[in-house]
Amino acid sequence: MRHKLSITMLALWLACSGAMAQEAIFERRDQGSPRFNADGTVTLSLRAPEAQKVYVVGDCVEGQRAEMKKDGDRWSYTTGQLAPELYNYRFVVDGVEALDPSNIERSRDVRSFMSTFIVTKEVGDQGYLYGNHDVAHGNMAQVWYDSPQLGIQRRMSIYTPAGYDKGKNYPVLYLLHGAGGDEEAWPTLGRVQQIMDNLIALGKAEPMIVVMPNGNASDDASPLLSGLARKDRPKTSYEKSFDDIMKYVENHYKVKKDAASTAVCGLSMGGYHTFMISNLRPGRFNYIGLFSAAIRMGNDNRASLREQLANDPEANKMISSVFAAKPSLYWIAIGREDFLKDQNDTYRAYLDQKGYKYEYFESAGGHIWRNWRIYLSMFAPRLFK
Amino acid sequence: MRHKLSITMLALWLACSGAMAQEAIFERRDQGSPRFNADGTVTLSLRAPEAQKVYVVGDCVEGQRAEMKKDGDRWSYTTGQLAPELYNYRFVVDGVEALDPSNIERSRDVRSFMSTFIVTKEVGDQGYLYGNHDVAHGNMAQVWYDSPQLGIQRRMSIYTPAGYDKGKNYPVLYLLHGAGGDEEAWPTLGRVQQIMDNLIALGKAEPMIVVMPNGNASDDASPLLSGLARKDRPKTSYEKSFDDIMKYVENHYKVKKDAASTAVCGLSMGGYHTFMISNLRPGRFNYIGLFSAAIRMGNDNRASLREQLANDPEANKMISSVFAAKPSLYWIAIGREDFLKDQNDTYRAYLDQKGYKYEYFESAGGHIWRNWRIYLSMFAPRLFK
Numbered sequence: 001m002r003h004k005l006s007i008t009m010l011a012l013w014l015a016c017s018g019a020m021a022q023e024a025i026f027e028r029r030d031q032g033s034p035r036f037n038a039d040g041t042v043t044l045s046l047r048a049p050e051a052q053k054v055y056v057v058g059d060c061v062e063g064q065r066a067e068m069k070k071d072g073d074r075w076s077y078t079t080g081q082l083a084p085e086l087y088n089y090r091f092v093v094d095g096v097e098a099l100d101p102s103n104i105e106r107s108r109d110v111r112s113f114m115s116t117f118i119v120t121k122e123v124g125d126q127g128y129l130y131g132n133h134d135v136a137h138g139n140m141a142q143v144w145y146d147s148p149q150l151g152i153q154r155r156m157s158i159y160t161p162a163g164y165d166k167g168k169n170y171p172v173l174y175l176l177h178g179a180g181g182d183e184e185a186w187p188t189l190g191r192v193q194q195i196m197d198n199l200i201a202l203g204k205a206e207p208m209i210v211v212m213p214n215g216n217a218s219d220d221a222s223p224l225l226s227g228l229a230r231k232d233r234p235k236t237s238y239e240k241s242f243d244d245i246m247k248y249v250e251n252h253y254k255v256k257k258d259a260a261s262t263a264v265c266g267l268s269m270g271g272y273h274t275f276m277i278s279n280l281r282p283g284r285f286n287y288i289g290l291f292s293a294a295i296r297m298g299n300d301n302r303a304s305l306r307e308q309l310a311n312d313p314e315a316n317k318m319i320s321s322v323f324a325a326k327p328s329l330y331w332i333a334i335g336r337e338d339f340l341k342d343q344n345d346t347y348r349a350y351l352d353q354k355g356y357k358y359e360y361f362e363s364a365g366g367h368i369w370r371n372w373r374i375y376l377s378m379f380a381p382r383l384f385k
Numbered sequence: 386m387r388h389k390l391s392i393t394m395l396a397l398w399l400a401c402s403g404a405m406a407q408e409a410i411f412e413r414r415d416q417g418s419p420r421f422n423a424d425g426t427v428t429l430s431l432r433a434p435e436a437q438k439v440y441v442v443g444d445c446v447e448g449q450r451a452e453m454k455k456d457g458d459r460w461s462y463t464t465g466q467l468a469p470e471l472y473n474y475r476f477v478v479d480g481v482e483a484l485d486p487s488n489i490e491r492s493r494d495v496r497s498f499m500s501t502f503i504v505t506k507e508v509g510d511q512g513y514l515y516g517n518h519d520v521a522h523g524n525m526a527q528v529w530y531d532s533p534q535l536g537i538q539r540r541m542s543i544y545t546p547a548g549y550d551k552g553k554n555y556p557v558l559y560l561l562h563g564a565g566g567d568e569e570a571w572p573t574l575g576r577v578q579q580i581m582d583n584l585i586a587l588g589k590a591e592p593m594i595v596v597m598p599n600g601n602a603s604d605d606a607s608p609l610l611s612g613l614a615r616k617d618r619p620k621t622s623y624e625k626s627f628d629d630i631m632k633y634v635e636n637h638y639k640v641k642k643d644a645a646s647t648a649v650c651g652l653s654m655g656g657y658h659t660f661m662i663s664n665l666r667p668g669r670f671n672y673i674g675l676f677s678a679a680i681r682m683g684n685d686n687r688a689s690l691r692e693q694l695a696n697d698p699e700a701n702k703m704i705s706s707v708f709a710a711k712p713s714l715y716w717i718a719i720g721r722e723d724f725l726k727d728q729n730d731t732y733r734a735y736l737d738q739k740g741y742k743y744e745y746f747e748s749a750g751g752h753i754w755r756n757w758r759i760y761l762s763m764f765a766p767r768l769f770k
Contacts, residue, residue, distance in 0.1 A: 050480035052437065095435035096476070098483040104496050104608060111489050132612040134605075137538065141526035144547070153522060162529070165637060193610070220519075223489060225578070227517040252550060 058089025176266025443474025561651025
């Protein structure tokens, strides 16, 4: 006697689809986009017989935006040859944005959604790192913790590597998002599960716990899970309250607590947070990464960073203490077209002048997720070795 | 000295937006939809000056589909007065579907996306149960486990209630999705985090662990996280391999393992799985719930359920054993318009004839998520009391 839901039965259900239209499983979806061509180009297409004009926008589109061509009922656009990467796009149909109905891969960036696809050519290339492969997988959790300093219950995402349950303690990377983002930004747009699973499986990164908190001190969680629209101002800053996060992680996860096993990095506002969190706790983090960071001291909003560094003795003392503790890696990365590049140049000139040891990586492009994924895939392999 | 990222600074960044267009945070989004009106109606609208014709489809729309009216650059539609519920909709712009760009609430049903919103009038109503409130929150995790019986590593979602870390053991509900769905279906469309947090906070349900596995024996995970496109057929059925899931949960979570602390329920194909999983393990589950279940024995695809129940002694023996163990609750729920209603009627007639004790709930509507959320919110409060 065999107990399985037969393919026949499923097929029968599906065959009923047109007549009943009860749930999405029965719905016919558009198909065939994106199509990966043998010559390394990708064709994006959309069935839209009634549309007057269809554009495609995205980072795989030449000039970021192109008019699509109509052939029969379908509009299409073929990209140039694409290097291994994760790409995004969406359609604009008679002035209204539409995601690709053929493609379930899409991600949210703050309030904006894009369809996405990955180009990969060989194991270990940039696209490969972002893809799902048959390797040992870590787990992802969304956990709520008490933040006594902020006075609310807050949510964060935590990645634990494959094998975590086997008993030993792991090093921890605190990975911080940018302004407008939340605790879902790195796990989704940042492809953290994929990058870490793949880097670890390839033997390029040490197994580690990755903690992705919500960096907005007024919020309890991503707007998709938020239960608290806070009206009062938080009692302290996120950077100071960061102890609440570290304490929760150290009490609930099997972590190594020494500085050599602790790293922090973040993008944009999360780079600012990284800067301040490490300044406030010299010697606590052996690895510090500023990704397209907003760099400034929090004490005077009117002064430029240059003025702050020149005139604020307390700022100088904090930074001096961080470097006196000799972190193994103080890593600064930014895109050549990033609007925060001047600020980073200023900060690097200051570090050079003081003789503080750091490493610098300058990429192409601006203030974009593509860069932050790349930076993570470069930074993580440097940790805990 | 105060260390906070100033509002001024954020405002400055945002002000730069038009000029730089580097990331989504800088992007202006459409706004103002959905708008909740004082009279209990909801206005859905979309800016689309160039569109020729815009429809809105969804379960909040009278007749499921309506033409929208253009006023200036905006198209709009106002619903009738809506009862507390979670509603879905999307726009069709010159024949192409588009989600509401003003609304970040959207969910995936297999390959289909809809915008969603919640109507709630008072604490405890159906819409309230699906919303995020300032209550103690449980955690959600996506974990990978070994399934020796299916021969692959597989992914499931697990909810642990607030207070889980305090040491005691919890009862477990295994909650199964339908055909085409995956381990993300109940957590997203099913609003499990919200329903469980709210029911527990209201004192209506016992704190429990909720396990949501992937019910497709050939898949390792949701297509969004899948690393394995399996070519061979699984060595056994999902229902038989279910021991792998229970074993993982019992080894990795603080669970009560007795039948009185174990429940299983599922929708559609997950109802079939529930039926077979409980048939194969009489006395193991004290609470069994069939939500719009596909009910049949797996051994003969050609015979009708009626014929199977009449002629298959083994089927009769299995079902008899389940009821001989006297489960506290054997709950059957289905919508009046569900295409599986006949099958459920047949099964209930059989149970009645045999004198097997069950409870029955018949709702309005068909084979839809609205019903399954309602069923969960009715079933969970009955468990472990």
